[in-house]
Amino acid sequence: SYELTQPPSVSVSPGQTASITCSGDKLGNNYAYWYQQKPGQSPVLVIYQDSKRPSGIPERFSGSNSGNTATLTISGTQAMDEADYYCQAWDTSTAGVFGGGTKVTVL
């Protein structure tokens, strides 16, 4: 079965840039998606189709996807960005595969 691998945690200082990676075999051949989940809340889509932002998502969130790795970048990280982030990909045989999640801590 298809697997997506994320680092368990990332720490970042306020105002700095956080980068979260998501690795999967030939992931760049599929679209990557990213979701933010804060404690006690439902996930929220922050990046779709590798690099597009849904309406209402701040410009500091950006994404890329190439080769075997997709990356979510949070520029000028704010305290409100502290959350768990999950990558996700689809292909016709594996449907909605999620990465294990990355906890972003803003120190």
Added chain:
Amino acid sequence: EVQLVESGGGLVQPGGSLRLSCTASGFTFSDHYMDWVRQAPGKGLEWVGRSRYKANSYTTENAASVKGRFTISRDESKNSLYLQMNSLKTEDTAVYYCARGPGYYDFWSGYSFWGQGTLVTVSS
């Protein structure tokens, strides 16, 4: 405004059954895949299964971990998605979310909307 409201969670004994519902509003229900995603306490997101859109005859598929035990269906007249869970195991304990998936006109839009989730606890 798009809304997804789950219901039907609760406490059930191992081996028991439960049916979850997800009522949708604010969009054309028949034009979207509808998926179930679960999250065990303190764990990550796990895809459970899906009901494709009407153009694909609402066909379904399930994750290997629930195949043969869980069944997904939908009632177009009620804009509702269902998850029938049988032979429940303790490891099925989780918050269950319904999520709006690919659309017929925007297939690659991702899980753009989620419900609030409903907690299923499997315990004796």
